[in-house]
Every structure is written in C-alpha cells, then in structure tokens.
Amino acid sequence: MSTRNLTMVVDRVWAKKSDLGFARDPSEVSKQSLVNMYLHHDGYPQWQGVQLAEWCNVNNTQDGPKLAAKLVHDHYYDSCYLYSNMENIDHQYTYIIWTGKKDIWISCYDRYSNKCIFVHEPDTIIKKYWDDMEYTNFAGGETRYMKSNHEDIKYHSKKLLELLSHFSN
Numbered sequence: 001m002s003t004r005n006l007t008m009v010v011d012r013v014w015a016k017k018s019d020l021g022f023a024r025d026p027s028e029v030s031k032q033s034l035v036n037m038y039l040h041h042d043g044y045p046q047w048q049g050v051q052l053a054e055w056c057n058v059n060n061t062q063d064g065p066k067l068a069a070k071l072v073h074d075h076y077y078d079s080c081y082l083y084s085n086m087e088n089i090d091h092q093y094t095y096i097i098w099t100g101k102k103d104i105w106i107s108c109y110d111r112y113s114n115k116c117i118f119v120h121e122p123d124t125i126i127k128k129y130w131d132d133m134e135y136t137n138f139a140g141g142e143t144r145y146m147k148s149n150h151e152d153i154k155y156h157s158k159k160l161l162e163l164l165s166h167f168s169n
Helices: 012-017 045-058 064-075 122-129 144-168
Strands: 005-011 036-039 080-082 093-099 105-110 115-120
Touching: 005 012, 005 045, 005 064, 012 093, 036 064, 045 064, 045 093, 045 105, 045 115, 045 122, 064 080, 064 093, 115 122
Parallel strands: 005 093
Antiparallel strands: 005 036, 036 080, 093 105, 105 115
16 A cells, blocks of 8 residues: 655745644645645655655755755656646645745645644654654765665665575575
C-alpha cells in the first residue's frame, strides 16, 4: 500500500491571512502554491516529513520559486508527478514548505482526518520523527532519483555476488 502525498511551496504571507497561520488547510492556499508535487510512496511523517526537513536544512532559502524548482529536481523519482492544482489528486498527506523568510517552516496536513499533524521548523521534525531508515543524503549531494539508482546498483550487485558464490563452491 502506498502513502500518497503532495508537497507545496507557499509564501508565508498567505499564512498570515488565517487565524490558523501555518496550520491552515492547504486547499485554502492551493492557488498560491508555486508547485504541487505528488509522490506516490512513503508520504508519512517518519519518511517524507524527515526527507523534506533534511532537504530544507540543505536548501535554506527564502526565495520560493528557486526552492520549488530545486525541490522538484531533488525529489523526482519514477512515481513523482506535477499538477497545476491539488483539487483532483487523491493523497493522504499534504506538506507545505512555507517560504519568504530565512526560517523555513513545514506543515503537514492529513486530508483523510482533516487535521494538521504538525507545524515545525526542520530540526524539530527531524528530532520528533527520525527513524532508523536510509534517508536520502541531500547534504552529500544525493537526490531521490540518484538514490534509487544507487539502491538498484547495490541490490543487483548483491544478487550478482550471490550467484557467483554458487560457482565457487
């Protein structure tokens, strides 16, 4: 089963237009989003939340359009799609990266329960949701696409070594 998710990049000025601030329903700011990036897998906070937090720590800029473009580049993999709006995208979690100032905030909204799961700065997300997983090393220059290629190479190399070991006996 896939945990479908969407990531948006929105200027924080739109958070000020609601009493809920960064915790507001993403559908209320969908027209202001610079990108609507759908990812088909692993959208839960322990994976995608941490991935976004780690990525934001490496790509800390208040320039929303630049951040949106880099997000798509670094998070692309075979089950990633861009949409003009979020209205017809079936997904559970919506992440918003709030830009416009040096301190980036990320919110996570669960569309199935219609509630905000968290609003945190990246370091807080990492502390709260970090699990023992092989996250993408954005600080080391990896991207999701490169990581998947790296994992494929590792997997096939291991299989090849297993097959070759049968010939040596």
